[in-house]
Amino acid sequence: xxxxxxxxxxxxxxxxxxxxxxxxxxxxxxxxxxxxxxxxxxxxxxxxxxxxxxxxxxxxxxxxxxxxxxxxxxxxxxxxxxxxxxxxxxxxxxxxxxxxxxxxxxxxxxxxxxxxxxxxxxxxxxxxxxxxxxxxxxxxxxxxxxxxxxxxxxxxxxx
Amino acid sequence: xxxxxxxxxxxxxxxxxxxxxxxxxxxxxxxxxxxxxxxxxxxxxxxxxxxxxxxxxxxxxxxxxxxxxxxxxxxxxxxxxxxxxxxxxxxxxxxxxxxxxxxxxxxxxxxxxxxxxxxxxxxxxxxxxxxxxxxxxxxxxxxxxxxxxxxxxxxxxxxxxxxxxxxxxxxxxxxxxxxxxxxxxxxxxxxxxxxxxxxxxxxxxxxxxxxxxxxxxxxxxxxxxxxxxxxxxxxxxxxxxxxxxxxxxxxxxxxxxxxxxxxxxxxxxxxxxxxxxxxxxxxxxxxxxxxxxxxxxxxxxxxxxxxxxxxxxxxxxxxxxxxxxxxxxxxxxxxxxxxxxxxxxxxxxxxxxxxxxxxxxxxxxxxxxxxxx
Amino acid sequence: xxxxxxxxxxxxxxxxxxxxxxxxxxxxxxxxxxxxxxxxxxxxxxxxxxxxxxxxxxxxxxxxxxxxxxxxxxxxxxxxxxxxxxxxxxxxxxxxxxxxxxxxxxxxxxxxxxxxxxxxxxxxxxxxxxxxxxxxxxxxxxxxxxxxxxxxxxxxxxxxxxxxxxxxxxxxxxxxxxxxxxxxxxxxxxxxxxxxxxxxxxxx
Numbered sequence: 133x134x135x136x137x138x139x140x141x142x143x144x145x146x147x148x149x150x151x152x153x154x155x156x157x158x159x160x161x162x163x164x165x166x167x168x169x170x171x172x173x174x175x176x177x178x179x180x181x182x183x184x185x186x187x188x189x190x191x192x193x194x195x196x197x198x199x200x201x202x203x204x205x206x207x208x209x210x211x212x213x214x215x216x217x218x219x220x221x222x223x224x225x226x227x228x229x230x231x232x233x234x235x236x237x238x239x240x241x242x243x244x245x246x247x248x249x250x251x252x253x254x255x256x257x258x259x260x261x262x263x264x265x266x267x268x269x270x271x272x273x274x275x276x277x278x279x280x281x282x283x284x285x286x287x288x289x290x291x
Numbered sequence: 292x293x294x295x296x297x298x299x300x301x302x303x304x305x306x307x308x309x310x311x312x313x314x315x316x317x318x319x320x321x322x323x324x325x326x327x328x329x330x331x332x333x334x335x336x337x338x339x340x341x342x343x344x345x346x347x348x349x350x351x352x353x354x355x356x357x358x359x360x361x362x363x364x365x366x367x368x369x370x371x372x373x374x375x376x377x378x379x380x381x382x383x384x385x386x387x388x389x390x391x392x393x394x395x396x397x398x399x400x401x402x403x404x405x406x407x408x409x410x411x412x413x414x415x416x417x418x419x420x421x422x423x424x425x426x427x428x429x430x431x432x433x434x435x436x437x438x439x440x441x442x443x444x445x446x447x448x449x450x451x452x453x454x455x456x457x458x459x460x461x462x463x464x465x466x467x468x469x470x471x472x473x474x475x476x477x478x479x480x481x482x483x484x485x486x487x488x489x490x491x492x493x494x495x496x497x498x499x500x501x502x503x504x505x506x507x508x509x510x511x512x513x514x515x516x517x518x519x520x521x522x523x524x525x526x527x528x529x530x531x532x533x534x535x536x537x538x539x540x541x542x543x544x545x546x547x548x549x550x551x552x553x554x555x556x557x558x559x560x561x562x563x564x565x566x567x568x569x570x571x572x573x574x575x576x577x578x579x580x581x582x583x584x585x586x587x588x589x590x591x592x593x594x595x596x597x598x599x600x601x602x603x604x605x606x607x608x609x610x611x612x613x614x615x616x617x618x619x620x621x622x623x624x625x626x627x628x629x630x631x632x633x634x635x636x637x638x639x640x641x642x643x644x645x646x647x648x649x650x651x652x653x654x655x656x657x658x659x660x661x662x663x664x
Numbered sequence: 665x666x667x668x669x670x671x672x673x674x675x676x677x678x679x680x681x682x683x684x685x686x687x688x689x690x691x692x693x694x695x696x697x698x699x700x701x702x703x704x705x706x707x708x709x710x711x712x713x714x715x716x717x718x719x720x721x722x723x724x725x726x727x728x729x730x731x732x733x734x735x736x737x738x739x740x741x742x743x744x745x746x747x748x749x750x751x752x753x754x755x756x757x758x759x760x761x762x763x764x765x766x767x768x769x770x771x772x773x774x775x776x777x778x779x780x781x782x783x784x785x786x787x788x789x790x791x792x793x794x795x796x797x798x799x800x801x802x803x804x805x806x807x808x809x810x811x812x813x814x815x816x817x818x819x820x821x822x823x824x825x826x827x828x829x830x831x832x833x834x835x836x837x838x839x840x841x842x843x844x845x846x847x848x849x850x851x852x853x854x855x856x857x858x859x860x861x862x863x864x865x866x867x868x
Binding site: 159203204209272274 | 436449
């Protein structure tokens with residue numbers, strides 16, 4: 133796939149990393165959690181679709197040997213949404229799976245996140261969602277850790 | 292003589308209605324839900340995702356329900372579904388080094404940073420049927436332990452061994468276009484990236500048998516399991532309209548690094564060579580077999596004679612896809628009345644000629660003629 | 665960027681199919697002018713018909729090359745990226761489709777991918793936004809999909825157009841396919857269209 137672009141889009145916003153992090157956390161939320169997060173900020177969930185929310189595919193790339201040349205490992209379903217708020221902010225979401233409602237809510241949240249007055253409340257809501265996820269991951273890690281092998285060596289009579 | 296035949300339509304409709312009823316089974320037994328299949332037949336779901344070449348556990352579970360549990364039929368459904376969807380692009384290459392591990396073992400190195408972590412495995416079970424499962428009792432909760440400090444970052448075994456130069460490095464990523472056999476027809480010889488794509492979606496039974504054949508002497512490669520890791524990896528995708536990567540979420544994967552012997556050459560000092568396997572979900576058998584076959588398919592690259600099936604690219608790649616294979620095998624059951632009629636006429640003529648030569652009258656079988664007509 | 669983003673197809677499936685159908689008909693009946701209706705309002709100098717073909721034909725698998733006037737307007741790239749997901753490439757020989765708003769300065773055909781003998785379908789398709797597009801005059805063509813001969817007057821085009829097309833046809837099965845768009849209409853010129861010298865034309 134050619135990677136050369138003629139005119140890179142203007143994505144040099146200073147808080148890009150923060151936005152990416154917000155989008156990633158929104159991607160781990162349920163629809164209900166997203167609705168609740170938007171409601172907490174008093175944000176409207178009305179938005180205009182820039183493009184109908186749709187399900188499609190991405191080709192999942194792996195690397196030969198884990199760190200070498202890329203190869204196509206297989207595809208995954210992805211649902212994407214792109215919305216515009218009455219104030220002009222545009223929001224996007226790309227999520228694994230086929231849940232259109234959830235993707236559209238996440239896109240609306242991404243748009244509201246760009247409003248400085250809405251950001252702190254949304255960040256707090258996303259932190260709570262991320263906390264729930266982190267706890268689940270921590271518990272799985274504890275169960276996995278219990279299956280770690282602790283080797284012990286038997287003395288064989290040599291010094 | 293060609294006779295146009297009509298009349299199958301009602302039979303086909305009714306066969307499909309009967310299929311739906313038989314699929315449901317005894318109505319006195321509660322119906323399976325897709326969520327039940329997804330959660331409790333997870334390895335089957337993983338296999339359908341891998342061979343269907345589409346990561347979507349709910350879809351694979353639904354396909355299995357519709358297919359009455361027939362893996363190849365479910366793969367067919369998943370592959371058909373994907374053809375209806377637009378492709379948004381390709382993800383950034385995923386990093387298995389950053390995997391949230393559910394399992395990680397090495398058969399070659401006992402003491403590894405991060406350790407040997409068994410996870411949920413059939414290994415070391417006694418393979419005795421557990422009749423307690425008939426009653427559906429809840430299992431005892433899994434044991435828990437505090438993860439050790441080195442569990443957070445588990446380097447791939449091959450990264451550790453590679454540092455000493457004992458192991459060949461992975462082929463470097465020079466930004467070459469990544470071939471896609473779902474987009475362009477395969478030309479032989481196919482490069483390793485294209486071969487891995489084919490093997491990843493190949494039928495588990497076929498790949499397993501080929502991998503096994505290399506161990507039994509049909510293309511010996513002296514394999515060791517460097518590492519198998521199972522767990523979740525984050526996928527990132529850069530939409531054209533955004534120009535920056537966004538997280539799509541995580542997928543469960545199984546990766547196998549096979550380490551194989553190599554005698555070196557004038558230019559290359561002796562070092563271990565490698566085979567690689569990567570599949571969706573938990574699929575160790577498939578990932579291991581894939582890694583064995585990946586290595587054996589590198590025969591030409593490594594200066595080995597191509598003499599056995601598992602070293603023959605075209606044999607392996609052209610026959611490993613269960614959907615292609617079943618399509619060609621199973622189409623044989625569809626009506627071939629006209630083809631067979633032609634063959635029958637030919638055989639009759641040859642028999643007549645044969646009989647004339649032998650000056651012996653041969654009795655034509657009237658029942659055969661009726662059957663064909 | 666997206667604050668002023670122009671809309672795409674309101675009904676992507678059916679509008680996309682209709683435009684695809686028009687392009688297919690245009691290429692299967694070389695030289696015949698076909699209607700191409702669209703309600704798109706893309707950023708200039710991308711005309712609506714050029715945009716409609718881009719939305720119907722291109723996606724993440726089809727690298728797109730833009731000519732200088734289209735490249736000069738960032739809103740064009742933003743519009744195409746958003747609605748098609750197609751990668752925009754600098755090198756014309758890497759493009760599956762080339763969008764050309766200034767056909768008089770169309771680069772040499774050799775700059776674009778010609779396909780390979782095994783896969784001639786991998787050559788580029790050029791989509792040119794022309795001012796003149798009529799059947800009443802212009803050079804004549806014959807070949808598959810043409811009953812007798814077809815005239816196609818498209819312009820403005822570079823002065824060496826006739827020799828370019830003759831060379832393109834001579835390279836068959838390799839070579840470029842062209843789609844010409846103008847206000848509400850389009851015509852196709854596939855590589856199979858043979859230029860017919862005027863003196864060699866049969867009397868009709």
